[in-house]
Amino acid sequence: MDVAVVRSNIRSVVGLAGVALVLTAVVRLVPHDTHDSARAWQPPGGYVVADTVSVGGDRTLRLWTGPAGWxxxxxxxxxxxxxVGASGGGDQFTVSEILGGFVGNVPxxxxxxxxxxxxxxxxxxxxVHDGMFVLPAHVAGATEPALLVTPIDAxxxxLAAETSVSIAGRI
Incomplete structure (x- = not known):
């Protein structure tokens, strides 16, 4: 057996081990992004969190309302x-299934x-906030085409009779 080949192989293994240790140290020492990404996203100025609802497990939905919509x-x-966002609610009852919840407009x-x-x-x-509400989607089954909505005062x-409102996207 050639001693030079053995030395070369040993140097390669030791060199690779050294590189692996350096990479491990760099990965562990590099600061990780620890800021809460929930605060990183915001809609345009003028929008505020109006409501937060749990939709199951560790998932929640936040309803933001503002001057031009939600x-x-x-x-x-x-x-x-x-x-997901949209401009104002309009002058009709609406319900849309969005991100595991229902968002509705009450005029x-x-x-x-x-x-x-x-x-x-x-x-x-x-x-209801600025005419808008949010609920978890488990309010209705996956094949339910409409919901019955009754507006309530303070x-x-x-305030009005129960209204059948088609769920947008299910008809």
């Missing part, structure tokens, strides 16, 4: 996953909350 932000374990003046239920189902209440009284 945004819904999805968070998993407190970290931003995604967001009735004085509405402070809504009662929302599927046909034949149990009602859930949600606060005293807890219905």
């Amino acid at each position: 945004y819904v932000e999805s968070l998993a374990a407190g970290r931003h996953e995604g967001s 009735v003046a004085g509405t402070r909350a809504v009662s929302v239920r599927p046909h034949g189902g149990v009602a859930m209440h949600a606060d 005293a807890g009284k219905p």
Whole structure:
């Protein structure tokens, strides 16, 4: 056996081990991004968090309302996953399924909350902010085409009759 070949192989192994140690040290010493990414995303100026609801597990939705419309932000374990926004709610009842929840518009003046239920189902209440509300999608089954929405005033009284509202995208 040639001694030079053995030395060369040993140098290669020792050299690779040294490089691996240096890389390990660099990876461990480099500062990690520890800021909360939930704070890293924000809609344009003038929007504020109006409501936050749990949609199951460690996921939550935030409803942001502002001068020109609304945004819904999805968070998993407190970290931003995604967001969807639209301009104002309009003058009709609307419900859309977005990011694992329902976002709705209630065009009735004085509405402070809504009662929302599927046909034949149990009602859930949600606060209304600038005419908008957010609820988890488990309020209705995946094949439910519409929800029944009742606007409620500050005293807890219905402001209008229960209205059947088609879920956008399910018809």
